[in-house]
Amino acid sequence: MKRVVTGGELTQRDMRPADIIHSYLTHVQDDIARFGLLEDARERDCPACGGQGAREFERFGFEYHRCRMCGSLFVSPLPAGIRLAEYHAEGAAERFRREHLLPSTADVRTRHALIPRARWVLAAAAGRLGLYPTFAQFGTETPQLLDLIRASATVVSWPDTSQPERDQVQADGVIAFDELERAADFAGGIHRCRRTLRAGGLLFVTTMSGEGFELCMLGQRANALVPPVHLQLLSRRGWNEVLAREDFRIVEYSTPGELDVQAVADVCRRDPAGRLPAIIDQLVHTDDEQVARAFQGLLQQACLSSLVHLMAEALRHGV
Numbered sequence: 159m160k161r162v163v164t165g166g167e168l169t170q171r172d173m174r175p176a177d178i179i180h181s182y183l184t185h186v187q188d189d190i191a192r193f194g195l196l197e198d199a200r201e202r203d204c205p206a207c208g209g210q211g212a213r214e215f216e217r218f219g220f221e222y223h224r225c226r227m228c229g230s231l232f233v234s235p236l237p238a239g240i241r242l243a244e245y246h247a248e249g250a251a252e253r254f255r256r257e258h259l260l261p262s263t264a265d266v267r268t269r270h271a272l273i274p275r276a277r278w279v280l281a282a283a284a285g286r287l288g289l290y291p292t293f294a295q296f297g298t299e300t301p302q303l304l305d306l307i308r309a310s311a312t313v314v315s316w317p318d319t320s321q322p323e324r325d326q327v328q329a330d331g332v333i334a335f336d337e338l339e340r341a342a343d344f345a346g347g348i349h350r351c352r353r354t355l356r357a358g359g360l361l362f363v364t365t366m367s368g369e370g371f372e373l374c375m376l377g378q379r380a381n382a383l384v385p386p387v388h389l390q391l392l393s394r395r396g397w398n399e400v401l402a403r404e405d406f407r408i409v410e411y412s413t414p415g416e417l418d419v420q421a422v423a424d425v426c427r428r429d430p431a432g433r434l435p436a437i438i439d440q441l442v443h444t445d446d447e448q449v450a451r452a453f454q455g456l457l458q459q460a461c462l463s464s465l466v467h468l469m470a471e472a473l474r475h476g477v
């Protein structure tokens with residue numbers, strides 16, 4: 159299976175400016191109360207494999223559980239879908255993210271996220287999907303990303319997969335970037351991606367890992383963890399389980415994240431009470447930039463960084 163490792167110059171300060179992140183998280187907590195996300199929520203088992211979870215920590219009132227079977231991290235009780243939809247459509251936090259957080263980090267996101275992601279998709283498409291493949295994006299469309307994809311592919315609107323009898327677009331590729339972790343109906347989301355793809359087509363997913371270094375070290379103190387955006391953060395085993403059920407085969411699983419070591423160092427510097435194991439503490443707080451970079455590189459090699467890029471092929475016996 160393919161695995162990509164990157165070496166970058168990305169800094170936590172550029173990608174997650176502290177004052178803006180603080181304001182955003184304040185809005186998030188206000189909206190959680192405003193839309194009653196913690197009311198009439200329902201208990202659930204692991205959305206990846208159906209296994210039982212053990213409570214690991216709480217953040218902003220949401221309980222995160224670790225699956226005893228596959229190691230995925232998930233919110234339970236799960237907020238009602240209609241309340242989540244209101245949060246995303248009408249909330250101040252999402253508006254702040256669109257109008258302040260994303261514009262203030264637009265340059266760095268273009269260089270470190272949008273362009274590498276478009277190149278990743280187009281390189282895989284050139285090797286596996288033939289000339290001018292057709293792509294559809296699951297969830298909220300990202301116009302800038304789709305413009306980059308259009309250089310070598312056709313982009314179509316997401317088909318209405320709710321009506322089985324209607325003619326469906328059979329896309330060569332489906333892009334699901336930073337979407338599946340927030341889906342109130344996770345299994346349904348994966349199913350819709352599969353139904354939109356032809357046999358041999360490719361699903362491209364980016365998401366946060368449930369077993370990445372930042373989350374495992376920081377738990378509820380991880381600033382990158384934002385309920386209700388992160389409802390399910392799967393482990394590698396969890397992705398294998400859920401994708402196999404929909405007749406997918408994973409052909410690439412990489413974790414090219416660049417910020418784990420910096421993020422853990424920042425939080426522990428501000429809050430020395432949260433102790434790390436001694437040897438991890440030395441590696442995280444090293445003054446030697448080469449060592450810090452090598453440690454982050456090792457996390458990528460071991461697929462234990464926080465950012466997951468995965469590519470899966472739709473097999474012939476699909477739905």
Ligand SMILES: [Zn+2]
Nearest residue numbers: 204207225228
């Ligand atoms: Zn599980």
